[in-house]
Amino acid sequence: MQREESQADRRHFIKVAGAVSALGALHAPRVFAQAGSDHVLQLALVGAGGRGTGAAVDALTNAGYPIKLVALADVFPHRLQESLTALKQNFEGKPELIDVPEERQFIGFDAYKQAMDALRPGDIVIFASPLAFRWVHYQYAIDKGLHVFMEKPVVADGPTGKKMLELAKKADEKNLKSAVGLMIRHCRGRQELHQRIQDGEIGDIVAARAYRMHGPVATCFSTAKPEGKDELEWQIERFHSFIWASGGLFSDFYVHQIDEVCWMKNAWPVKAQALGGRHFRGDFVDQNFDAYAVEYTFDDGAVFFFDGRTMIGCRNDMSSVVLGSNGSAIVSASGHHPGKVRTFSSFGPDRDKVKWAFPQPEESPYALEWKDFVKAIVLDEPYNEVPRGVEASLVTSMGRMAAHTGQEITYEQMLNCPHEMAPGVADFAQTKTAPILADKDGRYPVPNPGTERRREYAESTESA
Numbered sequence: 052m053q054r055e056e057s058q059a060d061r062r063h064f065i066k067v068a069g070a071v072s073a074l075g076a077l078h079a080p081r082v083f084a085q086a087g088s089d090h091v092l093q094l095a096l097v098g099a100g101g102r103g104t105g106a107a108v109d110a111l112t113n114a115g116y117p118i119k120l121v122a123l124a125d126v127f128p129h130r131l132q133e134s135l136t137a138l139k140q141n142f143e144g145k146p147e148l149i150d151v152p153e154e155r156q157f158i159g160f161d162a163y164k165q166a167m168d169a170l171r172p173g174d175i176v177i178f179a180s181p182l183a184f185r186w187v188h189y190q191y192a193i194d195k196g197l198h199v200f201m202e203k204p205v206v207a208d209g210p211t212g213k214k215m216l217e218l219a220k221k222a223d224e225k226n227l228k229s230a231v232g233l234m235i236r237h238c239r240g241r242q243e244l245h246q247r248i249q250d251g252e253i254g255d256i257v258a259a260r261a262y263r264m265h266g267p268v269a270t271c272f273s274t275a276k277p278e279g280k281d282e283l284e285w286q287i288e289r290f291h292s293f294i295w296a297s298g299g300l301f302s303d304f305y306v307h308q309i310d311e312v313c314w315m316k317n318a319w320p321v322k323a324q325a326l327g328g329r330h331f332r333g334d335f336v337d338q339n340f341d342a343y344a345v346e347y348t349f350d351d352g353a354v355f356f357f358d359g360r361t362m363i364g365c366r367n368d369m370s371s372v373v374l375g376s377n378g379s380a381i382v383s384a385s386g387h388h389p390g391k392v393r394t395f396s397s398f399g400p401d402r403d404k405v406k407w408a409f410p411q412p413e414e415s416p417y418a419l420e421w422k423d424f425v426k427a428i429v430l431d432e433p434y435n436e437v438p439r440g441v442e443a444s445l446v447t448s449m450g451r452m453a454a455h456t457g458q459e460i461t462y463e464q465m466l467n468c469p470h471e472m473a474p475g476v477a478d479f480a481q482t483k484t485a486p487i488l489a490d491k492d493g494r495y496p497v498p499n500p501g502t503e504r505r506r507e508y509a510e511s512t513e514s515a
């Protein structure tokens with residue numbers, strides 16, 4: 052009986068999606084052993100902010116399988132309500148997709164548990180809180196038998212990286228699927244470009260450059276905490292300002308382009324050296340630099356230069372290029388989407404010598420990452436993006452640490468650096484203790500390249 056239901060379930064998916072390969076249809080959908088043909092995937096969102104709300108919309112729009120949102124969790128009630136209102140507006144014509152009554156709206160540091168308790172094994176949970184909570188939430192999801200979509204980056208430090216790699220193994224053992232929001236990996240243009248590069252279209256990649264330069268955005272710059280405001284809540288609200296919470300603006304903003312270039316190279320860099328500094332500190336009390344320049348080196352000697360800047364009035368650029376021994380390629384023309392990837396027979400991106408260009412318009416990778424993820428769940432295909440998400444996050448941290456310490460940092464040093472930035476993160480519901488504290492002037496510890504060499508900011512001010 053169960054088998055019949057599973058097959059009906061699978062047929063239903065094929066009908067709905069209309070895009071499943073004949074090979075895929077041969078797979079037995081073990082995860083849906085208990086499901087009937089009216090089976091509906093349930094979704095919970097943990098971290099109901101801007102991206103979380105967007106990810107829920109992407110999931111509900113692109114799953115290609117019956118799905119509905121049944122629970123929301125956030126630490127702040129107003130964020131949850133804003134998200135719920137936006138979701139209801141977005142799906143005004145399909146109110147059945149947003150099934151989140153008051154009893155499934157959860158607030159606080161343990162809200163993630165309650166939201167996941169509202170799901171059944173085989174359902175999906177989205178993690179879109181700041182990065183520091185990823186491993187805590189992932190651990191609980193694995194215990195509950197849930198598939199996970201987690202936003203990037205996934206770790207800021209080595210000890211947490213190791214923890215996440217262990218958790219990823221456990222997810223595999225339980226046949227759970229894990230997606231990471233490095234959506235560019237799902238862009239069809241970039242996928243074809245990757246294949247063309249592997250097939251030798253531009254020769255061996257010898258160098259690469261990527262820029263992300265724009266004004267200050269999100270919460271990457273902070274002035275002093277308002278009097279009376281809770282310290283931990285303040286740091287979480289302004290998470291791009293704090294390295295423990297987000298990996299700083301460096302990890303949060305730059306991981307995409309660092310990942311896409313390394314993907315094209317088919318390797319992770321073995322070391323990084325970097326420059327960085329703060330031109331205008333003024334009243335700002337956060338931990339970020341406003342300009343970074345990193346040189347990553349790969350095992351074969353190829354180099355990858357990454358420049359990041361968050362300053363007003365300067366040239367804006369958000370692009371990635373790889374240079375091969377026999378040509379070059381644009382990986383990102385301007386921003387994440389559309390990629391507008393192209394290959395060139397010349398060394399520079401000279402439009403006259405275009406070899407190949409991905410046809411426009413292209414489908415959004417934010418939609419494609421959900422199509423790929425849910426297809427893997429329904430057809431029970433292996434799917435775990437966490438190991439490469441951890442590696443991408445650690446390679447990004449390596450560049451950040453090189454800039455913040457003024458030292459050359461290898462991948463092994465980054466992975467084995469004992470500085471765990473938020474050791475108390477699993478216990479915030481009880482302790483409410485912020486991982487770092489401000490000094491008497493309200494300023495948080497900042498990197499001091501050359502002075503602090505083994506860790507990115509001074510230990511003495513940490514409370515945990």
Ligand SMILES: NC(=O)c1ccc[n+]([C@@H]2O[C@H](COP(=O)([O-])OP(=O)(O)OC[C@H]3O[C@@H](n4cnc5c(N)ncnc54)[C@H](O)[C@@H]3O)[C@@H](O)[C@H]2O)c1
Nearest residue numbers: 098099100101102103125126130179180182184202203232
């Ligand atoms: N893939 C992308 O292109 C992309 C784009 C934007 C953001 N992101 C990622 O998404 C994540 C969130 O970014 P955002 O821009 O949506 O920030 P945001 O501040 O809009 O949303 C974060 C939400 O998480 C909530 N939160 C914080 N700690 C929590 C906890 N312990 N439990 C439950 N909820 C918690 C906050 O209250 C907030 O509502 C970040 O990791 C960011 O890097 C990815």
